[in-house]
Amino acid sequence: MDERFIMSEKRLLDSGLNDLADLLDDMCKLATDTVSASIQAYLEGGDVFIQVRQWSDTLFNLHTQVGDKAIELIARYQPVATDLRLIKASIEISYDLSRFGRYAYDISTILKKFNGTRMRVEYGRDVIAEMGERTMSMIKSSIKAYRTKNIQLAEKVGEDDKEIDEIYLNHLKYSAENPPQSMEQLIADILTVRHLERIADHAVDLSSSVIYMITGKPISGWR
Amino acid sequence: MSNQTRIETRNLNLRFGSAVVLKNLNMSIKSNFVTAIMGPSGCGKSTLIRTFNRLNDLIPECHIEGEVILNGMNIFDKKVDVVELRKRVGMVFQKPNPFPKSIYDNVAYGPKMHGMAHGKKLDTIVEKSLKDAALWAEVKDRLRDSALSLSGGQQQRLCIARTLSVQPEVILLDEPCSALDPAATAKIESLMVQLKKNYTVIVVTHNMQQAARVSDYTAFLYLGELMEYGEAEQVFKNPSNKLTEDFITGRFG
Numbered sequence: 205m206d207e208r209f210i211m212s213e214k215r216l217l218d219s220g221l222n223d224l225a226d227l228l229d230d231m232c233k234l235a236t237d238t239v240s241a242s243i244q245a246y247l248e249g250g251d252v253f254i255q256v257r258q259w260s261d262t263l264f265n266l267h268t269q270v271g272d273k274a275i276e277l278i279a280r281y282q283p284v285a286t287d288l289r290l291i292k293a294s295i296e297i298s299y300d301l302s303r304f305g306r307y308a309y310d311i312s313t314i315l316k317k318f319n320g321t322r323m324r325v326e327y328g329r330d331v332i333a334e335m336g337e338r339t340m341s342m343i344k345s346s347i348k349a350y351r352t353k354n355i356q357l358a359e360k361v362g363e364d365d366k367e368i369d370e371i372y373l374n375h376l377k378y379s380a381e382n383p384p385q386s387m388e389q390l391i392a393d394i395l396t397v398r399h400l401e402r403i404a405d406h407a408v409d410l411s412s413s414v415i416y417m418i419t420g421k422p423i424s425g426w427r
Numbered sequence: 428m429s430n431q432t433r434i435e436t437r438n439l440n441l442r443f444g445s446a447v448v449l450k451n452l453n454m455s456i457k458s459n460f461v462t463a464i465m466g467p468s469g470c471g472k473s474t475l476i477r478t479f480n481r482l483n484d485l486i487p488e489c490h491i492e493g494e495v496i497l498n499g500m501n502i503f504d505k506k507v508d509v510v511e512l513r514k515r516v517g518m519v520f521q522k523p524n525p526f527p528k529s530i531y532d533n534v535a536y537g538p539k540m541h542g543m544a545h546g547k548k549l550d551t552i553v554e555k556s557l558k559d560a561a562l563w564a565e566v567k568d569r570l571r572d573s574a575l576s577l578s579g580g581q582q583q584r585l586c587i588a589r590t591l592s593v594q595p596e597v598i599l600l601d602e603p604c605s606a607l608d609p610a611a612t613a614k615i616e617s618l619m620v621q622l623k624k625n626y627t628v629i630v631v632t633h634n635m636q637q638a639a640r641v642s643d644y645t646a647f648l649y650l651g652e653l654m655e656y657g658e659a660e661q662v663f664k665n666p667s668n669k670l671t672e673d674f675i676t677g678r679f680g
Contacts, residue, residue, distance in 0.1 A: 285671075285676050289665070
């Protein structure tokens with residue numbers, strides 16, 4: 205490139221984009237911890253309701269901050285191309301991360317309402333353990349895909365979701381045919397697998413935002 | 428909207444003396460759209476649009492190879508009447524340059540010169556041109572005032588009206604808002620979009636956001652070469668060329 209046209213200084217926009225990335229970094233860590241805590245408590249028992257609610261609220265606040273920062277950057281710098289796509293993706297990724305928190309909170313609410321906070325849920329435990337493990341793996345993969353801008357990893361999350369959907373639907377069928385004696389256990393079980401399935405969907409959405417951010421191509425029909 | 432090509436360049440090369448300014452440009456510009464040409468200073472964008480109505484002919488040492496086809500006609504053909512060409516391909520410049528005459532006379536000048544109209548018919552042309560340039564409401568009661576009494580933004584719209592008065596096919600605008608304030612700029616931008624209904628509009632701009640706002644098609648020129656040319660939405664959301672990406676995101680320029 206002709207040396208006349210090389211800009212050595214950092215762009216004003218860059219510091220704003222760094223702020224966005226910092227907010228998302230905080231959200232990624234917190235969202236992972238929040239979902240992990242709620243699944244762990246569901247499987248092993250434990251009083252995490254207040255903690256998960258606080259983390260979920262924090263995630264929502266951070267999502268709001270991402271939106272505010274994004275609007276500020278658009279208004280002040282009129283970003284285009286990769287910058288614009290990164291900002292759009294950041295808004296959507298932060299939404300997905302905040303939804304992780306919200307579903308984790310919903311799981312911990314189920315635990316509190318239907319099962320007490322210290323009891324271990326037995327019915328459907330193996331399925332929820334498997335879905336929980338797979339869902340956590342999808343969360344981590346989607347976050348890693350975002351951090352490393354890895355398209356292949358993002359695409360794999362979409363594939364993983366098909367397995368989650370299959371486990372989910374099979375379990376619904378099984379539960380209808382073999383309900384537990386306790387209606388509360390059934391409700392807790394069905395709602396929890398539903399929330400895990402939705403968390404997995406948001407991991408797919410997060411991954412599709414990563415692909416959009418990198419390639420500019422909208423992803424449709426993933427789920 | 429039509430989908431016809433209004434101007435096409437074929438292997439267009441231009442140099443001033445030994446300085447090569449345009450390199451083997453091939454692009455087709457569609458009728459009834461706004462096409463923006465952007466690129467860093469010295470990339471050849473003004474030279475390119477000045478080629479479209481042969482203004483570069485006035486510059487000594489200008490050598491042109493290749494063709495510029497306007498509606499099927501090579502504008503460099505010896506049979507082409509350059510005055511007629513400039514009537515068909517009008518131009519508006521960076522700084523408003525009204526004649527030191529009345530508002531009316533500025534707009535009437537072209538039609539009178541070309542023997543197109545006089546009397547009532549000329550009045551009609553002046554009124555229509557001023558309306559099309561979104562200036563009529565502001566000047567209809569002061570048509571005999573000096574054009575120089577108008578604000579910068581009004582003067583630029585007067586220059587556009589002057590261009591429209593001879594019923595061109597193509598309007599070239601060379602950084603038409605660079606000397607205007609934001610309100611006047613917004614009016615000119617809105618006008619550009621209005622004008623594409625009846626004309627082919629080609630605008631050179633340094634202002635990347637302006638190109639994004641007004642253009643249907645956007646070209647990126649770099650050191651005399653056409654690096655990228657496509658639909659504006661595509662160019663600004665997902666450019667295919669790394670240099671375009673770096674330019675529009677302010678990484679160089």
